[in-house]
Amino acid sequence: MKTQFYTATSLDGFIATEDDSLEWLFSLGELSESSYPEFIADVGALAMGSSTYEWLLRHADKVIEEVGSAWPYTQPTWVFSTRKLPAIESADIRFVSGDVRPIHYDMCKAASGKNIWIVGGGDLAGQFYDAGLLDELIVQVGSVTLGKGKPLFPRRALSPALRLTEVRQMGASMVELRYQVNNSRVE
Ligand SMILES: NC(=O)c1ccc[n+]([C@@H]2O[C@H](COP(=O)([O-])OP(=O)(O)OC[C@H]3O[C@@H](n4cnc5c(N)ncnc54)[C@H](OP(=O)(O)O)[C@@H]3O)[C@@H](O)[C@H]2O)c1
Numbered sequence: 663m664k665t666q667f668y669t670a671t672s673l674d675g676f677i678a679t680e681d682d683s684l685e686w687l688f689s690l691g692e693l694s695e696s697s698y699p700e701f702i703a704d705v706g707a708l709a710m711g712s713s714t715y716e717w718l719l720r721h722a723d724k725v726i727e728e729v730g731s732a733w734p735y736t737q738p739t740w741v742f743s744t745r746k747l748p749a750i751e752s753a754d755i756r757f758v759s760g761d762v763r764p765i766h767y768d769m770c771k772a773a774s775g776k777n778i779w780i781v782g783g784g785d786l787a788g789q790f791y792d793a794g795l796l797d798e799l800i801v802q803v804g805s806v807t808l809g810k811g812k813p814l815f816p817r818r819a820l821s822p823a824l825r826l827t828e829v830r831q832m833g834a835s836m837v838e839l840r841y842q843v844n845n846s847r848v849e
Pocket residue numbers: 668669670671676677678681682683684687710711712713714715717718742743744745758759760761762781782783784785786789812813
């Protein structure tokens with residue numbers, strides 16, 4: 663059972679534009695042709711921040727077109743926010759706030775042996791990293807630069823915090839990098 667930050671990023675380290683657009687990503691390939699189907703099959707619980715959740719709310723039409731329902735996940739999902747956000751009918755969502763450690767404990771119980779996916783954003787993944795709870799970073803680096811935007815992982819992770827364990831090219835548009843996080847690191 664691992665806690666994984668799995669995300670796509672631009673070559674210059676942004677997961678969305680400043681105004682939360684992902685249009686740059688959709689031209690890079692199909693989810694079904696990526697590692698996603700294999701990855702999601704092993705996920706038992708998800709965590710995301712409010713910007714990521716609100717993106718899904720705003721793009722419900724696109725999500726329905728892709729997966730047939732307004733909420734794309736069957737696994738229980740923890741949404742981090744200090745605000746009151748609208749729920750999605752029939753989706754298993756728990757709204758939470760604050761320290762990630764007790765929430766991670768609850769997520770592990772719910773995941774019953776499967777992996778935990780930190781969907782994003784980068785700072786939320788960083789909060790799990792700070793607490794020594796992040797085991798893997800799996801990033802699909804797109805052949806695009808954005809100049810500015812929402813950061814991939816706004817932390818200083820100096821050697822030997824990350825160990826590159828796999829590199830997989832996906833055509834001319836993407837490369838997937840997998841890093842193991844050293845949680846016994848000294849900082
Ligand atoms: N490229 C990709 O594959 C990919 C993957 C995932 C996401 N994305 C996109 O990337 C963008 C990420 O946005 P973002 O960087 O702003 O990150 P985010 O994590 O989605 O949202 C950040 C917000 O979540 C809330 N939050 C975070 N930690 C919290 C905590 N411990 N307790 C309470 N609330 C907490 C705060 O907002 P409030 O308290 O104000 O609610 C915070 O401002 C989104 O547009 C998303 O759609 C892209």
